[in-house]
Each structure stands twice: as C-alpha cells, then as structure tokens.
Amino acid sequence: MNTSTDVLVIGAGPTGLAVAVSLAQQGFDVTVADDQAEGDNTSRAAAVHARTLEVLEPLGVTATMTARGIHSPRFTIRDRDRVLVPVDFRRLPTAYPYTLMISQADTERILLARLEALGGRVARPYRLVGLEQDGEGVTAAFDDGSQVRARYLVGADGMHSTVREQAGIGFTGGTYAESFSLADVRLRGGVPADEVELFFSPEGLVVVAPLPGGAFRIVATVDQAPDKPDVAFVQRLLDLRGPAKEPVVIEEVVWGSRFRVHHRVADSYRAGRVVLAGDAAHVHSPAGGQGMNAGLQDAAALGEALGEALRTGAEGPLDGYAARRRPAAEQVVRFAGRLTGLATVGRRWRPLRNVLLRMLAVLPVFRKRLAWRLSGLVYR
Incomplete structure (x- = not known):
C-alpha cells in the first residue's frame, strides 16, 4: 500500500x-x-x-x-391482495424512469x-x-x-x-425493536417479475423485489430473525403477509441473513x-x-x-x-x-391506515411526491 x-x-x-x-x-x-x-x-x-x-x-x-x-417501473404498497398505493415511475423527468434491481x-x-x-x-x-x-x-x-x-x-x-x-x-x-430477515429466493406464483412490492401487515412489513437471474429479494421485520432463514421460515412470512389469492411458493433460499437496523x-x-x-x-x-x-x-x-x-x-x-x-x-x-x-401499525389501526392511504393514493399530487421521494429526484 x-x-x-x-x-x-x-x-x-x-x-x-x-x-x-x-x-x-x-x-x-x-x-x-x-x-x-x-x-x-x-x-x-x-x-x-x-x-x-x-x-x-x-x-x-x-x-x-x-x-x-432489472428495470422495475412500478412500486406498489399493498395490504395482502389490496393495493393501497401504486407508484409509477414511468413519467418521471429522467433517463431512468424505474428502479434498477x-x-x-x-x-x-x-x-x-x-x-x-x-x-x-x-x-x-x-x-x-x-x-x-x-x-x-x-x-x-x-x-x-x-x-x-x-x-x-x-x-x-x-x-x-x-x-x-x-x-x-x-x-x-436509536435502534428499531424488530430485527430484519433478508433472503434471496427462488419462487413461483403471486408476485410480478418487474415490480417492487411492499406488503403491510400487523405481523410486520415484507418487501418482495425481483433480482436478475430469476431470484427475488425478501426483506421482512421479525421479532427474532434466524441467522440463516430456511424455506419454511420464508414461506411462513409470505403466507402471513404476502398475496392471498395467488400464494407465493418458496422453492429455494439461495442466501439469507439477519440484521438489526438503527x-x-x-x-x-x-x-x-x-x-x-x-x-x-x-x-x-x-x-x-x-x-x-x-x-x-x-x-x-x-x-x-x-x-x-x-x-x-x-x-x-x-x-x-x-x-x-x-x-x-x-x-x-x-x-x-x-x-x-x-x-408495522397494530391490527387495531390497520383499517384506518388502509382507508387513509387509499384516499391519498387517488390524489395525483400524492403519488407524484412519493415517486419523486422514492426515486431520489427530490434531492437534485
């Protein structure tokens, strides 16, 4: 050196x-x-x-x-199968109107x-x-x-x-009370191959996002996450928090870990x-x-x-x-x-949260501001 x-x-x-x-x-x-x-x-x-x-x-x-x-032009916040907030990046004034996975x-x-x-x-x-x-x-x-x-x-x-x-x-x-579980998996059913989805649930959040090569990234809040999540653990996360009409089937955990977030x-x-x-x-x-x-x-x-x-x-x-x-x-x-x-809002407040988010989501200005914030263009 x-x-x-x-x-x-x-x-x-x-x-x-x-x-x-x-x-x-x-x-x-x-x-x-x-x-x-x-x-x-x-x-x-x-x-x-x-x-x-x-x-x-x-x-x-x-x-x-x-x-x-992978070019992902949409980010969607859901409560199971119910869309709460759809965010479309395709109209943003940038050469990169998407999230790159x-x-x-x-x-x-x-x-x-x-x-x-x-x-x-x-x-x-x-x-x-x-x-x-x-x-x-x-x-x-x-x-x-x-x-x-x-x-x-x-x-x-x-x-x-x-x-x-x-x-x-x-x-x-400070530090969040929950730990986070992270896993790259191979799966079938339930989720699109070009869209990042954030699922809200009383049990905690779970993010499902596509990765190159056909894998998907799963990130979830968990009280005590295992050091190396296995298929059964990730499957339970998606069963409780992910889509219900077309359930996700986890076929393989390629890699997994846990972390605590500050x-x-x-x-x-x-x-x-x-x-x-x-x-x-x-x-x-x-x-x-x-x-x-x-x-x-x-x-x-x-x-x-x-x-x-x-x-x-x-x-x-x-x-x-x-x-x-x-x-x-x-x-x-x-x-x-x-x-x-x-x-991660509690079960008691979940219906109110969903109603408020769906009301806000019909406002173009709300969806636009969220797209600008997520894309980082607000920091130009």
Whole structure:
C-alpha cells in the first residue's frame, strides 16, 4: 500500500469505491483500504434509484449497471391482495424512469472494474487502528504496523465506522425493536417479475423485489430473525403477509441473513481533514430501498468536493458537501422511518391506515411526491 496519497478511502463498499473512481477520474492519487481479505459477494442492497443512476453517469458505470439489472417501473404498497398505493415511475423527468434491481455485489464489481481501469486498486486486508491529523493532512495507522499519509481521509467504513470513532464524531439516533430477515429466493406464483412490492401487515412489513437471474429479494421485520432463514421460515412470512389469492411458493433460499437496523445520523460529516460518507454517516430502515442510494449520492458529491478542495486548497467545498448531504440524510431517515411505522401499525389501526392511504393514493399530487421521494429526484 502507498505510504502517501492525495486521498485515503477507508472502506471498499459501493460508497468508498465510487469516491475513489471520481477522484481517479480527476487525476488524483487515491488509495482504498479495506479490512476484508476479499470483497463481500453477498447481495445485501439491491435497489438503485433514478437519481443515483444520474449521479453515477459521470463515473462511467451507469450504462453497465442498467444493462445488467432489472428495470422495475412500478412500486406498489399493498395490504395482502389490496393495493393501497401504486407508484409509477414511468413519467418521471429522467433517463431512468424505474428502479434498477441489481445486487450490491454486482454494483461493487462494476465500480471496482472501473477503478482498476483508471489504474486504482484496493489494498486488502488492512484494518485501521488509529489516525492523527494536522493542518496539512492525516496519518492513518493500520494493524500491520504500516502508516499512510494523506491530504484527506474518507470514512466509508460502514455503521461501525472506526474512522468516525477515531475522529470523535457522534452518531445520534436509536435502534428499531424488530430485527430484519433478508433472503434471496427462488419462487413461483403471486408476485410480478418487474415490480417492487411492499406488503403491510400487523405481523410486520415484507418487501418482495425481483433480482436478475430469476431470484427475488425478501426483506421482512421479525421479532427474532434466524441467522440463516430456511424455506419454511420464508414461506411462513409470505403466507402471513404476502398475496392471498395467488400464494407465493418458496422453492429455494439461495442466501439469507439477519440484521438489526438503527436510525442514526452522524453529528457532523467532517472533522478537519476527515470526511464521512455512506453508512458511516447515516443508517436507517431498509423500507423504500434508500440506504445504498444515499451512500452513492454522498460519494458523487464528495468526489467533486474533494477534487475542488485538492485543486484550490479551499475548505469551502467540503463544508458545502456536509451542508447539502447531512440534511438529505435526515430526510431519508425520517422517510424510511415513516414507511416502517406505517407498515408495522397494530391490527387495531390497520383499517384506518388502509382507508387513509387509499384516499391519498387517488390524489395525483400524492403519488407524484412519493415517486419523486422514492426515486431520489427530490434531492437534485
């Protein structure tokens, strides 16, 4: 790993890779370090929205991503078979009037290939153990005894960010009571192959979304999710919460996991020459599929801001990045929280919720605002 660099990025997920691609394209020396021996090949996040595809265009990866993913022009909120809110993206003023369903593993591979084409690489495995900064830069120390000196350091190392902790930045918020179960499955019946569906239920929410290759992503709130959900567990989730007239039959669980979700935003996005992005700066419910999108939009904005700061020596661009992206993260956290709250409302209030949502859904302005919010175009 280089002993000195313009920018050191900690974390080689989508956010960190996108920051690195942006800087490499601008001609800066950028070093990416990650504590994993190899990239994570599980799918995790799967939805890429219109605004994210727009901001990734200058990085030269959008065309490859859209060619590999499923174009889903509709998002539907349901209570079993009853449609509560249909959201159609096809009339949005964008070149990408849909949600792109593509696994996070593929998104990372595409970004990494682009970085390598620009002459960059990811140094693995290097675990950050300390950092010190002064008026000229940051010195990062790693667990193997090595050090890297950088003009700026980006923390894109996830919710449990060592960078954020070392920089002394608080992470204010809380944790949802429920755990979340995630599974990529093969199924038949009940759900369309080009539409993302969010099912509301007194037992909790469940999202069913198509993935390339004929698989489907299932995400559900569960009091105590199993470490590795099996066919019987996922089948029960869909039997209780999914479509009733044409039940879904789970044939295989390709991969599964569990996680607990926090709703937090970093108290500051910047401490001197250390800057945060992605899950290191904000985490929230997966309802609405906003997580990776917010991180990639951070990355595009931060890459531009760092480039300008490196060229001019001015701190203003980084202050501007924080001033724009932190309020956007707060909006995303609130929006995802509201969706989660609506989805998990108790049985007593379920009829009232359904009536109110169906009344709102007949209003074109409501459907339009929801489409703009989900697609991320509201953050233009």
